[in-house]
Amino acid sequence: MSELLALVRGPRTVLAVVLGALTVLCGAGLLATSGALITGASLRPSTLLVLMPLITGVRFFGVARAALRYAERLVTHDVTLRLVARVRGRLLARLTPLAPAALSGARGGELLSRVRTDVDELQGVVARLVVPTGLAALAGGVAVGCTALVSPATALVLAALLLVLGVAVPALAARAGRRAAVAAARADADVAADTLDLLRGLTDHLTGDGGATALRALDAHLDRQEEAERAAARLAAVTTLCREGVPGLGLVAALWLVAADVAAGSTGVLLLAACALGVLGAFEAVGGLGVAWSVAGGIRAAAGRVRALGEQRPAVTEPEVPLSLPVSSSLVFDAVTLRYPGAVEDAVAGLDLALPDGAKVALTGRSGAGKSTVLDLALRARDPDAGRVTLGGTDLRDLPLDGVRSRLAWAAQAPQLLGGTLAGNLRLGRHDATDAELLAVLDDVGLGHLAAAPGLDGWVGEAGERLSAGERARVGLARALLSPADVLLLDEPTAHLDPALSARVLDLLACDPRAVLLVTHDAASLDGRWRVVALGTDESRPHAASTRA
Numbered sequence: 001m002s003e004l005l006a007l008v009r010g011p012r013t014v015l016a017v018v019l020g021a022l023t024v025l026c027g028a029g030l031l032a033t034s035g036a037l038i039t040g041a042s043l044r045p046s047t048l049l050v051l052m053p054l055i056t057g058v059r060f061f062g063v064a065r066a067a068l069r070y071a072e073r074l075v076t077h078d079v080t081l082r083l084v085a086r087v088r089g090r091l092l093a094r095l096t097p098l099a100p101a102a103l104s105g106a107r108g109g110e111l112l113s114r115v116r117t118d119v120d121e122l123q124g125v126v127a128r129l130v131v132p133t134g135l136a137a138l139a140g141g142v143a144v145g146c147t148a149l150v151s152p153a154t155a156l157v158l159a160a161l162l163l164v165l166g167v168a169v170p171a172l173a174a175r176a177g178r179r180a181a182v183a184a185a186r187a188d189a190d191v192a193a194d195t196l197d198l199l200r201g202l203t204d205h206l207t208g209d210g211g212a213t214a215l216r217a218l219d220a221h222l223d224r225q226e227e228a229e230r231a232a233a234r235l236a237a238v239t240t241l242c243r244e245g246v247p248g249l250g251l252v253a254a255l256w257l258v259a260a261d262v263a264a265g266s267t268g269v270l271l272l273a274a275c276a277l278g279v280l281g282a283f284e285a286v287g288g289l290g291v292a293w294s295v296a297g298g299i300r301a302a303a304g305r306v307r308a309l310g311e312q313r314p315a316v317t318e319p320e321v322p323l324s325l326p327v328s329s330s331l332v333f334d335a336v337t338l339r340y341p342g343a344v345e346d347a348v349a350g351l352d353l354a355l356p357d358g359a360k361v362a363l364t365g366r367s368g369a370g371k372s373t374v375l376d377l378a379l380r381a382r383d384p385d386a387g388r389v390t391l392g393g394t395d396l397r398d399l400p401l402d403g404v405r406s407r408l409a410w411a412a413q414a415p416q417l418l419g420g421t422l423a424g425n426l427r428l429g430r431h432d433a434t435d436a437e438l439l440a441v442l443d444d445v446g447l448g449h450l451a452a453a454p455g456l457d458g459w460v461g462e463a464g465e466r467l468s469a470g471e472r473a474r475v476g477l478a479r480a481l482l483s484p485a486d487v488l489l490l491d492e493p494t495a496h497l498d499p500a501l502s503a504r505v506l507d508l509l510a511c512d513p514r515a516v517l518l519v520t521h522d523a524a525s526l527d528g529r530w531r532v533v534a535l536g537t538d539e540s541r542p543h544a545a546s547t548r549a
């Protein structure tokens with residue numbers, strides 16, 4: 001929270017507070033001069049000139065109030081938008097190094113909810129917390145001071161009622177509402193996560209139990225969300241009652257006290273209505289504090305969640321003094337061991353593997369033997385627990401992360417396609433590839449038919465859902481082939497292909513001058529140009545490698 005407040009501290013915020021306070025004071029001034037004017041007019045003065053200062057005052061306060069309110073909103077929104085841009089920028093800058101390894105445990109919907117809902121919540125810090133609090137202190141103080149010039153007793157009552165309405169009522173309401181706010185935030189995050197999971201796996205849910213289990217879980221979260229909203233509404237009703245009732249008390253007290261002064265002859269009659277209505281107007285100073293207190297808890301919680309997300313440690317970090325990239329891109333795994341957090345056995349144990357420049361190596365092994373993990377280690381998505389992975393003889397941990405990844409192109413088992421055009425998805429591999437190059441690579445991987453429909457500029461659907469799983473995998477492969485990288489890391493690129501197409505793709509890869517590390521379950525289709533490394537063949541060391549050819 002203090003970090004957040006530090007982000008909004010500055011002259012613009014002070015200006016917003018001052019403009020807000022002046023707006024409130026102009027409102028009170030407008031009511032006070034109007035009251036005095038009506039009283040003065042009812043006394044039937046001999047000439048209207050007597051009332052001129054009051055008429056001018058009413059006009060001045062009326063116009064100034066509107067202009068000041070406009071200016072205050074302008075400045076407040078400016079500060080808010082700057083804040084949101086900075087928070088989003090900082091958060092994304094901290095999130096990026098966490099991907100993929102450190103984010104793999106987070107539910108996508110919850111992450112999205114944190115990045116979107118929590119940051120949206122934080123933007124209320126200026127308009128709903130800082131400005132209302134600042135202007136309440138400033139305008140409230142000035143209003144009490146001005147009232148004291150007319151009636152010290154009324155000023156005391158005003159100060160006490162301002163404290164009741166601005167501090168006591170909101171504090172009690174915020175305390176009562178805190179649990180509801182936390183429950184609402186949790187229910188919101190669960191609803192968002194469940195909805196996203198439900199939509200992503202819609203087909204699986206429908207073919208399973210028709211979505212009944214998932215909908216039951218979602219319903220339970222929706223019930224919690226509704227209960228939290230009901231509790232918040234009950235609290236809002238009570239605070240509204242106080243917000244309307246307390247200023248009324250102030251008005252009655254001011255009328256009573258100032259009327260006594262008027263009766264005693266110590267105060268002019270014009271000041272009776274002016275003071276009473278001015279006091280009523282002064283309560284606008286604390287009008288925003290109810291919201292401020294109620295959102296303070298939510299903002300603090302959102303700030304904590306955003307900070308916790310940003311404070312997660314990435315699985316891999318940049319070296320403090322990176323070495324320059326070597327000329328060679330030969331990859332060597334030297335006695336590499338990795339165990340995932342919480343796992344009971346190593347995913348990769350004591351792996352020795354060499355992929356010299358231009359070499360063709362196929363990794364095989366049973367499901368779960370650690371093949372994809374080997375690719376993760378090569379990409380430096382994770383660091384080994386023991387041993388080292390080197391590029392051109394230098395430990396990956398000593399090289400700049402971007403530099404390492406620029407040497408490697410990766411096609412995942414189920415590549416992530418973006419909801420854009422076919423060309424846009426392919427150009428993730430090389431942004432300046434020409435249309436002719438895109439068409440050629442599509443042809444290479446047996447996707448020539450996609451040039452007609454959807455076409456290079458056609459939409460592939462959300463996450464590529466308008467393509468088949470096999471076509472998506474081959475778009476991933478095409479992306480890797482387009483890349484200017486020296487080493488291709490391919491995770492089962494032929495898994496969805498028929499034998500003829502699979503043979504054609506394997507031949508294409510074998511002829512590629514770049515080094516290829518290929519994960520496959522189909523070692524039988526590989527010819528003598530490939531060196532086959534089988535993971536998990538030794539019973540005593542389940543993830544040790546054996547090689548043939």
Ligand SMILES: Nc1ncnc2c1ncn2[C@@H]1O[C@H](COP(=O)(O)OP(=O)(O)OP(=O)(O)O)[C@@H](O)[C@H]1O
Pocket residue numbers: 104340341343347365366367368369370371372373374
């Ligand atoms: N993010 C993760 N967190 C924890 N354990 C993981 C994670 N990813 C993989 N594992 C585990 O590590 C082991 C190796 O997984 P990996 O995906 O490398 O196997 P694989 O040989 O590629 O399997 P497949 O042929 O089925 O794709 C498996 O036991 C798997 O359950």
